[in-house]
Every structure is written in C-alpha cells, then in structure tokens.
Amino acid sequence: MTDVPDLVRRSRAASTRATFDRRVDAQAATLRDDLRAGRLDCENFTLGLELEVYAVDREGQLAALPDDALDVCAKEIGVHNAELNTDPTTFDEAGIAAQERDLREHFTAAQEATHREARDLVLDAVWTIPPAAGTRAYLGAVREDDGVVIARNMRTDARYHALDNDVIDRTPEVSITVPGADLRLSTVFLESLATSMQPHFLVPSVAQFPRYFNAAIRSLGPMLALGTNAPFLPADCYDGEDDGTEGEGDGSGADRLDPIDVADRAPHELRIGIFEESMNVDPPGKVRVPRDLDDAEEIVDRLLDDRVCAPFLREWIADADTGIDVAADTGSDAEGTVTGGTTDEDGYASGLWELDYKRSTYWRWVRPVFGGTPVEGACGERSLRIEYRPLPTQPSLDGVIGLSVLLAGLLRGIVVTDHPVSSLPWDAARSCFYDVVERGFDADLAWINTDGERVSEVDAVYDDLFTVARRGLAEQGISASVADEYLEPIEARVDARNAPSDWKKREVRARVEDGADLERAITSMQREYIERAGTPFAEWL
Secondary structure (H helix, E strand, O other): OOOHHHHHHHHHOHHHHHHHHHHHHHHHHHHHHHHHHOOOOOOOOEEEEEEEEEEEEOOOOEOOOOHHHHHOOEEOOEOOEEEEEOOOEEOOHHHHHHHHHHHHHHHHHHHHHHHOOOEEEEOOOEOOOOOOOOHHHHHHOEEEEOOEEEEOOEOOOHHHHHHHHHHHHHOOOEEEEEOOEEEEEOOHHHHHHEOEEEEEEEOOOHHHHHHHHHHHHHHHHHHHHHHOOEOOOOHHHEOOOOOOEOEOOOOOOOOOOOHHHHHHHOOOEHHHHHHHHHHOOOOOOOOEOOOOOOOOOHHHHHHHHOOOOOOOOOOOEOOOOOOOEOOOOOOEOOOOOEOOOOOOOOOOHHHHHHHHHHHHOOOEOEEEEEOOOOEOOOEOOOOEEEEEOOOEOOOOHHHHHHHHHHHHHHHHHHHHOOOHHHHOOHHHHHHHHHHHHHHHHHOOOOEEOOOOOEEOOHHHHHHHHHHHHHHHHHHOOOOHHHHHHHHHHHHHHHHHOOOHHHHHHHHHHHHHHOOOOHHHHHHHHHHHHHHHOOOOHHHOO
C-alpha cells in the first residue's frame, strides 16, 4: 500500500503525465468513434442526482462526519463533507417517485448514523458557523511531507491532495473577497466551504445532445435565481472593515462598513465565486459557463484541450485508507497503455478511465458525462448525459427534488417544443447567470418567451418557464397533478420573490437592526436555519 504523499509525488512526475496523456489521446479516439457510430444512443431519458451535505455538532458548529455515515454517503473533499447519490431511473412518474424515495432513504440512514455521534447533517450551501478553532485555522491547517502539502482536514484520498498541490504549485494563495470579509488561504481547501446539488439528465440521442446541452446553458440564470442559498462566509471571517473596493482602510474603525450594508451587499450565491476562485488558477478558466455545442464530438475536443490537473492512472485504484491501491489489476500492457478501450466487462467508463478522470476535473457549470449505470428500458452502460452543476443544496429534500424535476421538465420542454429561448445569445445567458449570482431575483433575467419576445421581468420569465417545464413533463407521461406537486412549491418562491438567500439576508439584517453585531447575527441566523432545515422552504415564506 502506498501512502498519500508518495502518490501525490507520482502524480507530479513527468513520466506519469506522459503516460496519462498517451492514454487520454487513445481513449478520446475511442470515444469519438463511439459517438460517430451511435454506440452511446439509448432508448429513453433518465434522471439521477448528487446531493452534498455537511455535518455539525449540537451547537451548530462545523464537525467531522462520523465514519458510519460513509456507509451510505460518498466521501467529499472535507472530513465534514459528504455526498448522497440516487440510482438513475427512467424519466417518468415512476422514475421521479423512485428518485425521491431513494434520496429520502439515503438521507435518513446517513442522518441516523450522524445522530449516534451527537451530530447532524445539514442541507445548506455554505457553512457559516465554524468549528471552535475558527475558520482560518481549520481551513489553513496543513503539514508538509518532503515537498507535499497535506491539508489536515481534507479527506484521506490521494486525488484530493494531488489536486490541492496542483493548485498550490500554480498560485501563492487562494482567496475570496466579499463586502466585509477577505479570506485568503494557501490551499484549495477553500472549496470545502460549499455544497451543491447536481441533477443528471441522460439524453438518449447523441445527435440531439447539443440541443439539450445548449438549452441547459440558457436555463442557468433563471434556474439559479430560484435556488440561491449562499450569501455569507463563515461568521468569524467578517471584521467589519472595508474590503478595499471603496478605498483603503487605516485600521482606525472610521471606515468600517455598516453591518446592514454588508448584509445588503452580500452576493446571493457565493458558492459560485468560491469554486471559481479555488480552481481558476494559472491558466484561468477551469470553472466557467461552457460554450454552446454544435456537435456532440466537440465534447472530445474540449476534454483534450482542457488543462490537465493532477494526472492519475487507472492502476492507482482507490481504497478506504489511502485513496489508492497500487496492486490493482487493470488490464494494462507492459508499456502502461490501457488495452481493450470499450470493454463493458467492468463498465464502459472504466475502459476510458484516464479520459473520464480528466473529465472529472473539467469543471464547467454544465458538463457532459459518458457511461453510467444501466437502467432497464432506458439505457445500458454506454450513454451520454448532462451534469448540471450551478445549483446549491436546498434547505429541504422537497426543494432538492422540486428543482430537479423542474430542470428535467424544462430541458425536455425547450427541445420538444422547439422553444425560442434556444436562440437567446450565449453572452446574454452567461451575463444573466453571473448577475443572478450577485443579485438573485433582482438580476437582469434573460429569456425569450414562447411568442419569441425577449423578456426580463420576473413574472414574465417564470410564467413562460414553468409552462414549458410542464409541457416537457407531460411529454414524459407525467400528469398535471404530479407536476403541480413538485413545481408549485418552487413557484411560490417566485410569487414571494424569495429564494433561501433572501431569507438569510433578511434574517441577518433584522438581527443587526435589533443590536447584534454581524458575527452574532450570522451565527444566530444559521442556527435558526438549521432548526428549520428539512421543512419545505415554501413554509418559511
């Protein structure tokens, strides 16, 4: 068994990079051939979901996830993070019900394991009550092992630490700056602040994949506005002094920002900035809105052109202790090149292991995924799906499922109706997305309605958007009553002009007005959020 620092050093080696690049090139040629030959075409659409959560102690402070919880959760970058995954299902009424049932069962099992250690799982987007040692001490705790930096609170997985060291090699610090706070770290562990939900949408026709992919890009801003949930950094990161955007402070306190102003100016979805600032190092662009696709084969070109980040090889298969078991038998030949590229014996994607690993570091807000779990009546292991990455974890599982169903219906509806929003310029869709990150429902929304008219007013955008989503759900045999069950609680957010971030900003502002300083206001808000989490957000409005 090889330890983590040694594997990080292997990842940095020129010989590893050469082998990795050679395998990626060969596997890319295989994937391109499979796309051209229609081998990734399937029978029907499918749905899937990833949901990230974090653990806290009974005081609401960030805490390590108990080991027992990992029996039902997948590990994530921090010892406090975990991910719940649903099995893929067909896109129909039965499939949606199975998605919800699977998610609830997994969450309940993980929560029970967490409760046994006097901790709780939290459905949230950014943790804001730090552990006792404080945010900077927790995120910045590292040790060095012969040139390899090991973040102490990062999971024991060599791939995480290799990614971290790749970033450390490229930049002296990773930082995020918001009104009232400036958080600077020497590692990529900043990313562990944030949690998200990631719906998966399998497109059965490779030829149609670009239409759905491009529709997903057009949906980014309006979909995110419905779910923004991350306006604040951890409470102890705020010192109340100006962040430098309005002049230099002298430390006297005369230029300290009004806490109400900090709350009002806080972005609605800080999670986006955290991830982009963590990963967009020299050269920038690892995390961004992708360009439109004209042809599914462009996926291959984009993966090949993307910057290689901490290359790993298939024979370094993960185990529970170090993240890697070097002794794994991989079917490699003597020269280190993977043979039998498209064999399904161990799963389609396993035959494209290095290419799929590179795809896993292709951090676009919408990205393709090839290969996956077979679903009876829909697909085998050879498939192509969309992973939708901008949405934060919601306050309740109802909200998570509701947004997932809305997205699936919307993408299906846009394509099946040949909806005019597909002609919205890419630049407008991108600008809308980042405006929503800052301003939520107050953003300049970008949409083209069914009549072909460019609209930006909230009601006009969402009246059309939900109509199109219901049309897409109906196309999949989902009744109007079932569609309403999932969509109406999300529509209530539009009627109230309130996403979870609005609730958080309003609650912090109210506490400051009642006399609390900003740190106490954020902490108090977060404790109330944790108490409410699990209750449908529509009941918070």
